[in-house]
Amino acid sequence: MSVIQVERIKLFSTRSPWWCMVVAAVLTIGFAALTTAFLNSTEEQQATIFITQPGVQISQMVMMVMAALAVTTEYRFGTIRTSFQAVPQRTALLLGKTAVVSFLAGVIGLIAAFGGWLVGSLFAGSADLAIDTAAEWRLLAGEGLVFALSAVIAVAVGILIRQSAGAIAILILWPLLLENLVQLIPKVGDDLNKWAPFSNASSFINQGQDAGLAGDVGSNYALGPWWALLYFAGWAAVLLTIALFSASKRDA
Amino acid sequence: MIEAQGLTKRYGQTVAVDNLSFTVKPGKVTGFLGPNGAGKSTTMRMILGLDTPTAGDVRIDGQHYRDLHQPLTKIGALLDAKWVHPNRSARSHLAWMAASNKLPKSSVDKALEMVGLTSVAGKRAGAYSLGMSQRLGIAGALLGDPEILLFDEPVNGLDPEGIVWIRTFMQKLASEGRTVLVSSHLLSEMSLTAEELIVIGRGRLIAQSSTREFVDRASGTTVKVRTPQLDQLQGILQQQQVVTRIEDFEDQGKVLFAEGELTTDQIGETAAAHGIVLHELTLQRGSLEQAFMQMTGDSVQYHAHDELAHVADVNLPAPSGTEVAAGPKEDN
Missing domain, CATH: 3.30.70 (Alpha-Beta Plaits)
Known part of the structure; x- marks a missing residue:
């Protein structure tokens, strides 16, 4: 698959993706250190794996920014035209980019989640942080899937918006603000929130977790965890399809 | 051979290219001449499948660009030397292009050698002067050793040394039997490099003939x-x-x-x-300028x-x- 190789060379031959990956991994691991390093012994008894994962969402945002930039910088510098000139089969090329970026985000998601857990286990040595339930495996390994799918959404938004600032604003405001703000709308607000894509991504991760020290994980879920993930994946697929369609029709 | 048939491009009310038909003959340098805004770049983007024509079509050896596989081995192009990521090295830029068309790694070194960028290939492209960027763009066009080459205003903004280099290079490419389509609004430049001319003004074809015939006929x-x-x-x-x-x-x-x-x-x-x-x-x-002014x-x-x-x-x-x-x- 030459398009995979093309996008791999492109991604690793500039510095910003490296920075994004390092920052994403360090954030989660750093936050895990902060939340677990200063626990007293009674707190440690109550700590669960959940408390080692506070930085994950920020890391996820960073990887989404990287994914969007992988597209928007091509538009900004005009290399998208060189790309389409080299590979006129635009859909294939952009799918290659999506695959590379999404795979990488998935790997970083796993590093972040398990790195956070590892650091937490070191600092809170007497806490029970063993991964022994399916839900706990989902909490950690599931981040790989969530990161990968978020990156697909970010690539799609990047292709549609074609402009860094706009795409990044959308990708940050949407999960962090918009999906929570809709809750304020009377009557339909709760449903809107329940069926929002990123809510379902967190629903996949958080459902059935023992939050322990971290308090409540909420219980307002529309779907079971794996259905929630599938629903999130559906959003990613639809957005990517629209983006690919638009990119192959549009003038480059 | 590049053939355009009734090529038309509209942006809202503006007609950028208007029912343009022409043929770029193989094995020659053809000048694509017109004042700024005549629709030269738009036409070139349509040839390369970057923009979709509103009407008509353009084919390369009978095929639409979008249907070409490994197009760099058939047609190389330099439309804008600035279409490079400023933080990517010239070598990496060419490396991904080579990978996209399954070209061997040696093609990158060969292309760098041809344009004389070997010693600075590791530097980030953003630090390049316009002349160097132009060379990198040409290296990209030559990467797949294509028989057809497209250059959009290649001497624009270059210093005299760069202009002479491009001119000599273009003649060398033609002497190798390649088909070259080069656009310019600099008429004197065209009279030095182009054997054939396609002249457009306001998106329409004004003339297609040999450079000599054009000057003779237009200015008498x-x-x-x-x-x-x-x-x-x-x-x-x-x-x-x-x-x-x-x-x-x-x-x-x-x-x-x-x-x-x-x-x-x-x-x-x-x-x-x-x-x-x-x-x-x-x-x-009559000079080419005169002919051009009369015809346009x-x-x-x-x-x-x-x-x-x-x-x-x-x-x-x-x-x-x-x-x-x-x-x-x-x-x-």
Whole structure:
């Protein structure tokens, strides 16, 4: 698959993706250190794996920014035209980019989640942080899937918006603000929130977790965890399809 | 071979390219000539499948660009030297391009060598001067060793050294038997590099011919006459339906120009028959600029050329030292 190789060379031959990956991994691991390093012994008894994962969402945002930039910088510098000139089969090329970026985000998601857990286990040595339930495996390994799918959404938004600032604003405001703000709308607000894509991504991760020290994980879920993930994946697929369609029709 | 048939591109109300049909013949340098905004770049983007034509189509050896696989091995192009990620090295830029068309890694080194960028290949492309960027763009175009090459305004903004380099390079490519389509608004440049010309103005085809034919046909030939009996000679020539005009030059005084299919012999004989003294009688070949100005002037002006040009030129302050006044100006 030459398009995979093309996008791999492109991604690793500039510095910003490296920075994004390092920052994403360090954030989660750093936050895990902060939340677990200063626990007293009674707190440690109550700590669960959940408390080692506070930085994950920020890391996820960073990887989404990287994914969007992988597209928007091509538009900004005009290399998208060189790309389409080299590979006129635009859909294939952009799918290659999506695959590379999404795979990488998935790997970083796993590093972040398990790195956070590892650091937490070191600092809170007497806490029970063993991964022994399916839900706990989902909490950690599931981040790989969530990161990968978020990156697909970010690539799609990047292709549609074609402009860094706009795409990044959308990708940050949407999960962090918009999906929570809709809750304020009377009557339909709760449903809107329940069926929002990123809510379902967190629903996949958080459902059935023992939050322990971290308090409540909420219980307002529309779907079971794996259905929630599938629903999130559906959003990613639809957005990517629209983006690919638009990119192959549009003038480059 | 590149063939365009009724190629049209509209952006809302604006028509950038209007029913353009032309053929780029293989094994030659073809100049794609037109003033800024004539639709040259848009046409080139349509050839490369970057923009979709509103109507008509353009094919490369019978195929649409979008249907080509590994297009870099068939047609290489440099549309804009700045289409490079500034933080990516020249080598990496070429490396991904090579990978996209399954070209061997050695093709990158070869292309860098050809344009003389080997020693700076590891530097980030953003630090390159325009001339170096242009070389990198050409390296990208040559990467797949294609038989057809497309260059959009390759000498734009280059220093004299860069211009000479590009010119020589272009001639070298043609001598290797490649098909080259190069656009420019610099007419003098085209007359040096292009054998064939496709001339467009306001998105429409004005002419497709060899460069020599174009200049001959468009500007005809002008005979310059200096004589103390200026008015008398003009009267006689006008009786013979010859288009003439008189210009006043600071250094040479009044000069008569006779236009059309005339030879110096004819005018010399006419003068002798009427006992007119001649101080100078020279045949002047029109320049590409002149031809271009005449051809791109709008159609009304062009058809009414004989009458109007005469009037217009009399009122036109001819810059001193300029031997030939321009034809009708474009009126936009």
